[in-house]
Amino acid sequence: MSLLLVYSVLYALVCVCLLYPPTEFVSSGLTVEGVFSRWLGDPTTDFIGYQVRRAALKRIFVAFMPFGYFALALKLFHEGFYLPIDVSGVGMAVGWDTMALLCAVCLAFFLTYCCFVFTESLVGDWDWTPIAKTLEDFAGPGENWRVVASRINSEVARADNYTTDPRCPIRVVVTENWIIQVNLFGLDVACQENAVFTLHSSNDFAISHHHVLGIQFLNLVVSCEGHNRKSFVVRIPSTDFEPLSLRLRRQIQNADSIPIAKSPLDKFMHTFKEWAGRNPRVEYAGELEPCVGCMERPAEVKLVRRCLEENVRSVDVEYNGQFLRLSTCVRCQCRPMWCIDCMSKWFIARQDADRPGTWLTSRAPCPTCRSPFCLRDVCYLASRVPAE
Ligand SMILES: [Zn+2]
Ligand SMILES: [Zn+2]
Ligand SMILES: [Zn+2]
Known part of the structure; x- marks a missing residue:
């Protein structure tokens, strides 16, 4: 196997681990959120503000990945820094000049994207971000997305919410009036008033690192009745079915009678x-x-x-x-x-x-x-x- 292929696989693996950090990464603080925690702020007092900044950070991080890949490859193999290897056996499909050119293009893209995000933050005050657009749908007449954001913030800070593991990159928070799913680059939001939960499917795992007796995950489709908002899927462990049901105003529909595993x-x-x-x-x-x-x-x-x-x-x-x-x-x-x-x-x-x-x-x-x-x-x- 060529050295470049090994490098590519390792690079991809590290990137995936940083985007979807396993618990080991989270507990050691080795996440994008962990490194930039001071800039991101406190998610308990300003939940939406934190999510807006976190999503922007994740987008910048993804924009950096191609440049990082080529830059590191050039550094390691072309210049042969740090590695006691014979770089002639790297297994390149293109020449070093092409590599350098690709690297420059990716750098230009990354810098342009950074400028875009800074403009979004400084000039637009985050008004143009996908999260702001999502929340705007829930604003009443004469209100903007910030009004909705402050309503959500005050509810998320309460102690009686249903929430999945806060360390997971994709998590669900259900408050008195809101259903929020945090995903990689934004939020899925639904209002309790018109949200319909439907049990769509389940996946069973005989052994997991969470439970010795195995675990079942339930996939629930959340759709907004009377809204033309896109529905989204939330995934919860079956043991959370009851706590989630208790927090929802409406019953979860299980039209296909999917069996729910017991704890x-x-x-x-x-x-x-x-x-x-x-x-x-x-x-x-x-x-x-x-x-x-x-x-x-x-x-x-x-x-x-x-x-x-x-x-x-x-x-x-x-x-x-x-x-x-x-x-x-x-x-x-x-x-x-x-x-x-x-x-x-x-x-x-x-x-x-x-x-x-x-x-x-x-x-x-x-x-x-x-x-x-x-x-x-x-x-x-x-x-x-x-x-x-
Ligand atoms: Zn006995
Ligand atoms: Zn008894
Ligand atoms: Zn006795």
């Missing part, structure tokens, strides 16, 4: 109930009080150390296609005081949140006396019908 927590609660349903019922003659966890449902489960009664020192259970070994528990005589939901939440709260794969084989202390119990020990009372 690891919901999945485990379901498994917990399934196990309790499989365990034998126990008779209990005493009086039943409301569950001490929620005070809503009556107590419905009792902890019977079946693993000990069966004289099993350890048991194998199947989970996610694997057989896992359970250790033993300690008997207790506590009366039923919990409903199945609260018992499963109590159990989950005592597990290692980062390792959901181990929950099924772990134990938790009895809520009353702290003796350990496992999933085989959670039994419904014979008088109770298990809830779905």
Whole structure:
């Protein structure tokens, strides 16, 4: 493989990483936004101002890329600086003179573009930018885009908004009246009043760096009813479906009945109930009080150390296609005081949140006396019908 090809691939990779920075880049501050953070300002107090400057910066950065490519190539290979290599084997399709000419053209383009952005900022006061044009559509009679911007700014600063990971280059913010998607060079904006959310499709990933149990992403189309604005697509993890729904004024439409994956927590609660349903019922003659966890449902489960009664020192259970070994528990005589939901939440709260794969084989202390119990020990009372 020619050296120039390797260089080109590496250069493209670095550019993509700077435009769509992975979390490692973000946490180390190695992003365009990180380097120019002082000029960009504070996104919490002046959200729109920050986005206008950030989008301009990203455009300048993209305009710089071709010049950077040729300039660096010339520096490295033609002049042979810094590299102890034989530059004759670089694998050039064109001569160095052509390279130098292309470099000059790209520099001229870059400088012209910089002048354009500076004019946009100093003379036009950002009035001609795509973000200003987008916001102008939402301005009332006699208002300009700045009025809309200040409305959005005051709402974005509130704490009760729905927002996706702020470190991602593409993120969604839903406030009381606005739906805003930050993308590379601008913003997609919709008004809650007439925005319609439709679940369009979903993508499942078995393993991700976010979740051990895999993750599902939902693609939602946001269209503005009665407006001739273009609709746009927002992408959220399925675990965000409920928090997003709660923030929206209208229900999310799911005409194709696309199944939405449960969070690891919901999945485990379901498994917990399934196990309790499989365990034998126990008779209990005493009086039943409301569950001490929620005070809503009556107590419905009792902890019977079946693993000990069966004289099993350890048991194998199947989970996610694997057989896992359970250790033993300690008997207790506590009366039923919990409903199945609260018992499963109590159990989950005592597990290692980062390792959901181990929950099924772990134990938790009895809520009353702290003796350990496992999933085989959670039994419904014979008088109770298990809830779905
Ligand atoms: Zn309860
Ligand atoms: Zn107990
Ligand atoms: Zn047990």
